[in-house]
Amino acid sequence: MTNTSYNLVNDNTIRLFFDAFGNMKRFKILAILKNDPMSVSRLQRVMNCEQSDVSHNLQCLLNCGFVNKKINGKERIYYVNEEAKPIINAVYKHINKYEKYLISCNIMANPAISMKNR
């Protein structure tokens, strides 16, 4: 090996990161909340999915420190932690920039590719 920097962060930390981050729905939640802190019910409407689904995903993001919440009467307003914003932006920009590329790679892919992506 010419470089061993990839050993500097331990597996458990990488796992924690991806536990919360490695999922489309949670990424969308982050992308939404990043600009608009909002309540669970409003997020539910924007995301168009079940209340408990949203709550579970928010718990997950809370556990890994991507979001926090503040109480507002009956509501809980979730917002993205400042520390997490740069990486959300970076991933968002990457996806946006390589959208066409990602799709074309997928289309010309070899036979091993799973059907759901075709």
Add this chain to the structure above:
Amino acid sequence: MTNTSYNLVNDNTIRLFFDAFGNMKRFKILAILKNDPMSVSRLQRVMNCEQSDVSHNLQCLLNCGFVNKKINGKERIYYVNEEAKPIINAVYKHINKYEKYLISCNIMANPAISMKNR
């Protein structure tokens, strides 16, 4: 909503990205290959896992355009595409920077947290 930029990238593209990227093992593969292009067997030794496991994961990364390969005799040398390097670096830096933070969030987490992370 004060900002609707999160609607500009379609779900399918986000899904493609996370199909490949949202996983600890594949991220480690990317982090390794980014600095050291190498053969499947060498990667297998570095990662300490099964050959077919490595191959399957490499196929996945290949399908979504994160890596490519070149033939060298019997070997296949996998390397990370230049386009993918910035986002790998960004995530790597984020994880490294917030390592302690990620871990502490997890420890103080509410009861909903899965046991595997404790």
Add this chain to the structure above:
DNA sequence: TTGTCATATGAATATTTTATCATATGAATA
């Protein structure tokens, strides 16, 4: 051409993750 090394592939299984449902908690208000 046979054997061996390197990799790829497909199928089966195991494991993890996600989604859903039922219900609990807790705040506000009639």
Add this chain to the structure above:
DNA sequence: TATTCATATGATAAAATATTCATATGACAA
């Protein structure tokens, strides 16, 4: 305090993903 709204939680079901095993392919060397 009963009711309703907002959210959280736990259990289960369902789906997706990862892992493993057996085997195929393909290059090279004996």
